[in-house]
Every structure is written in structure tokens, then in C-alpha cells.
Amino acid sequence: MTNSRKKLRQVRIGRRSFTIVGGTRPTFRDLYHESLAMSWPKFFLVVTTIFIATNFVFAFIYWLGGDVIANTQGGSLAMLFFFSVEALSTVGFGDMHPATTFGHIVASIENFFGLLFVAVTTGVMFTRFARPQARFMFARHPAVTQLDGKPTLMIRVANERHNAVSDASARLWILAEGKSQEGQRFRRFVELKLERVENPVFVLSWSIFHVIDETSPLHDLHKGKEVPLSTLILTIAGYDENMAQEVRARHWYDVKDIRWDHRYADIIESHPDGSTMLNYDRFHDLEPDGIVAKK
Numbered sequence: 001m002t003n004s005r006k007k008l009r010q011v012r013i014g015r016r017s018f019t020i021v022g023g024t025r026p027t028f029r030d031l032y033h034e035s036l037a038m039s040w041p042k043f044f045l046v047v048t049t050i051f052i053a054t055n056f057v058f059a060f061i062y063w064l065g066g067d068v069i070a071n072t073q074g075g076s077l078a079m080l081f082f083f084s085v086e087a088l089s090t091v092g093f094g095d096m097h098p099a100t101t102f103g104h105i106v107a108s109i110e111n112f113f114g115l116l117f118v119a120v121t122t123g124v125m126f127t128r129f130a131r132p133q134a135r136f137m138f139a140r141h142p143a144v145t146q147l148d149g150k151p152t153l154m155i156r157v158a159n160e161r162h163n164a165v166s167d168a169s170a171r172l173w174i175l176a177e178g179k180s181q182e183g184q185r186f187r188r189f190v191e192l193k194l195e196r197v198e199n200p201v202f203v204l205s206w207s208i209f210h211v212i213d214e215t216s217p218l219h220d221l222h223k224g225k226e227v228p229l230s231t232l233i234l235t236i237a238g239y240d241e242n243m244a245q246e247v248r249a250r251h252w253y254d255v256k257d258i259r260w261d262h263r264y265a266d267i268i269e270s271h272p273d274g275s276t277m278l279n280y281d282r283f284h285d286l287e288p289d290g291i292v293a294k295k
Contacts, residue, residue, distance in 0.1 A: 143155075174255075267279050
């Protein structure tokens, strides 16, 4: 069977897109995971669609039974829909109520389904709200500059909440391609050694440093040689003291995003009155190494 006849699935890892051919696709067994992974607008759209569709189905069932619900203007489909909304949400204003055995049976089934629907939706929404999420800002481009006489890769990160994230740690990886002695191609993540892996209290900004020495996978790339490197992955983890939970974040860079012989613009401004200001409007700005930083 050709790939065009198979079901294809797109998966994004950082900025790279991969087409998955074959394998198992997400099913109802992954419904909980899918409901957590989708965006908030899509989640509300799915919940609203299920709610409206379910009420239309039950309204149609009531309509098939005739005048089974009292005070619905002779079994009007629109009024039956509104009665279904009241029954499914377990509100029940009392004006409309089942008038026959058939109506009671269908309403009982709908009330049971409504309890499940409300319980599941509430649980998923609570989980989505309660799960810890970091708000870290990553510089748009990594930069390579001379630091203490050595070429050094720098990535600047900021805590957008400006709260205390204790025992923060950083790890930097690069996706490299290679060949085994038998000639088999493979891809693997190689961790880059960082100068300062931990930050005791991450509140404002943090610059990650990796010295490009002879052991660095970026050494040949710094010398202008072609190296089969594709992606940088920076992960930050720490303990959010406000939420009393660990938070994690990651950011993907393409190797082409690296700005060589550049450094980040200074975002710390000291005023004559002794106050200090951090100018995040310059957070992503880069300067060539030849420019002398303002004091």
C-alpha cells in the first residue's frame, strides 16, 4: 500500500514537522490525554458541541414520543430542546416536567448522562487549571560571544511571573546525526555542559552559558565546518513557591538561529537615585561583539 493511501499524521517537535505513517492513532482510550493536550478554545468548542448535540438528540427522542413533556406548547421541538437543557444540567425549573411514563424513562436516562457529563467536564477543567505551568520567556536567538577569552554560547531566560522559583536547574541538549562503525545512521541527543546549571532563586533573568571548547559538539561549527547538527533544546525546572509545585518549561532552537559574534543587550539600567530597572523591551536585542556595553 502506498503512503498516499495510508492515514498520515503530523507531529511537530520544536520547529520541525514529522509525518507519521502507520502506527496507532489516538482513540477513545486516549480521550483524557487528548482533552488535556488540546488548546482552551478547542476544548470549549468540543464541550459546547457535545452539549448542544446531546440536547438535540434527547429533544428529538422526546418529540418522537409525542406530548410527553408538560407545558412544551404541544411538544414543540424548540421547547423540548430547552427542557433537555434543564434536564441534562440537572437544573429543573419545574415549569416543564415529564407527563408520561415514556417521558420519565427518557428523562431519567438523560439525568444520569447529565451527571456523568458534568462530573467528567468538571474533573477535566479542574485538572487543566490545577496542573503547574511555568511562564518563562526565552530569548529569540542564542548568541555566541567571547567570554573570558573563550567562545561561549549564551541563552537568556526570564521568569515572567517574577515570583520565586527555588532550586531552578537548566539542561541544554543538541540533536546530532552520526554514523556507527557499521555505517548505520542514527540521531541522538547530546547534552552540552553548562557553566552554571543551578539557580537558587530564579526571579528575574538568567543567562545560560556553554563554553565551546574542543569537547563541545559546536566546536567544528564554530570553526565554520559543516556539522550534522539540527536542534537545540533548553529545559528549565524549578519549585514554584506560590503553587508549591515543580514547574518545567522547554524551548527549541534551530542551529541556524544561533547568532555568532553577538551578545545580548544589557537590560539592567541603574538610575542616579540608586534604583535599578530591568528593561524587558530589550530582552531579545543582540549587539555585535565590537560594541562596548554602556555602564
